[in-house]
Amino acid sequence: MPMTRTDPGPHAGAIVCFGSINADLAAYSTTLPRAGETIHAERYQIGLGGKGANQAACAARLAGPLGLAVSLCGRVGTDPFGALVRARLAGFGVSLDGVRDDPDHPTGIALIGIDAQGENSITVVGAANMALDATDVEAAAPLLTAARVLLLQLETPLDASLAAARLAKAAGAIVILDPAPAPKDGLPDEIWQLADLLTPNETETERLVGLRPTDAASASACAERMQARGLRRAIVKLGARGVYYRDGAAGGFVEPFAVAAIDSVAAGDCFNGGLAVALAQGWTLAESVRFAAACGALATTRHGAAESAPTLDEVRALLG
Ligand code: RIB
Numbered sequence: 001m002p003m004t005r006t007d008p009g010p011h012a013g014a015i016v017c018f019g020s021i022n023a024d025l026a027a028y029s030t031t032l033p034r035a036g037e038t039i040h041a042e043r044y045q046i047g048l049g050g051k052g053a054n055q056a057a058c059a060a061r062l063a064g065p066l067g068l069a070v071s072l073c074g075r076v077g078t079d080p081f082g083a084l085v086r087a088r089l090a091g092f093g094v095s096l097d098g099v100r101d102d103p104d105h106p107t108g109i110a111l112i113g114i115d116a117q118g119e120n121s122i123t124v125v126g127a128a129n130m131a132l133d134a135t136d137v138e139a140a141a142p143l144l145t146a147a148r149v150l151l152l153q154l155e156t157p158l159d160a161s162l163a164a165a166r167l168a169k170a171a172g173a174i175v176i177l178d179p180a181p182a183p184k185d186g187l188p189d190e191i192w193q194l195a196d197l198l199t200p201n202e203t204e205t206e207r208l209v210g211l212r213p214t215d216a217a218s219a220s221a222c223a224e225r226m227q228a229r230g231l232r233r234a235i236v237k238l239g240a241r242g243v244y245y246r247d248g249a250a251g252g253f254v255e256p257f258a259v260a261a262i263d264s265v266a267a268g269d270c271f272n273g274g275l276a277v278a279l280a281q282g283w284t285l286a287e288s289v290r291f292a293a294a295c296g297a298l299a300t301t302r303h304g305a306a307e308s309a310p311t312l313d314e315v316r317a318l319l320g
Helices: 051-066 080-092 127-131 134-139 158-170 189-194 202-209 216-228 267-280 285-299 312-319
Strands: 015-018 022-028 043-049 070-077 095-102 108-114 120-125 149-152 174-177 233-237 243-247 250-254
Touching: 015 051, 015 158, 015 267, 022 080, 043 051, 043 080, 051 070, 051 080, 051 149, 051 267, 051 285, 051 312, 070 080, 070 127, 070 134, 080 095, 095 134, 108 127, 134 158, 149 158, 149 267, 158 174, 158 189, 174 267, 202 216, 202 233, 216 233, 216 243, 216 250, 233 267, 233 285, 243 285, 250 285, 267 285, 285 312
Parallel strands: 015 070, 015 149, 022 108, 070 095, 149 174
Antiparallel strands: 022 043, 108 120, 233 243, 243 250
């Protein structure tokens, strides 16, 4: 793809997300289909998704009132879904200077089923997201080197994310990697030193360190295993059971917030978006994790992916 370097602009510098952008096609049904089964769903929704886009959208919704800028770097196709996700991202206030149109690949999509209990199953077709490469990192270099916080996930090629992390880290950014989806072969050694924080959920933690966290004690053991690989600060997301975090030798636990959860899609992404906003303001890890946990909890109270991101007022109200 021809490369245009991205002008960081007057508001760059706070939060930059390098990652995936999808159109989510979500069907709501009483039960999820089993293999070989065709079922009727009650309704469907087409929305903004992709872990990168969700994290950026949530961060932008929260950061707008704080005067912090949020930029997204990624690729979309030149198809109607590309136009749709661009419009939705702009609506959240995300700067799209780092989003490139890919004439050779369609926009990524996710096919999502959600049942009456809020359980979901997701099939992602990465498409343009999987074409991200060194040229995207080079084009985004002015944004990456101006970032205070860089958000990464694993729905885009790892080599490109590593290159983005190297640039941002060398320029002083806090690098947060959400290892989702967790790779079968684990993570390369370099990432454990390059990332300031990893934020796996239970399944991802088990895949990364070979131990399933179920409570604060087992999450602490998992975090220690991550630190043994070179990571300084670890967060283990336990879903409805709370969040464990560890900074050096000091650990802490955030109890779950009491909310009426109906749909957990993108709750983890909203956690990371909130975490970035808190850390970008210079908050401690303990303060930031509590803020992020409130964001994740609120996201479970509504349907949709990016659309479930809470406002700053809602988070403040839940935190009390
Ligand atoms: O984390 C939720 C996201 O995963 C969805 O928005 C979907 O696009 C997939 O990437």
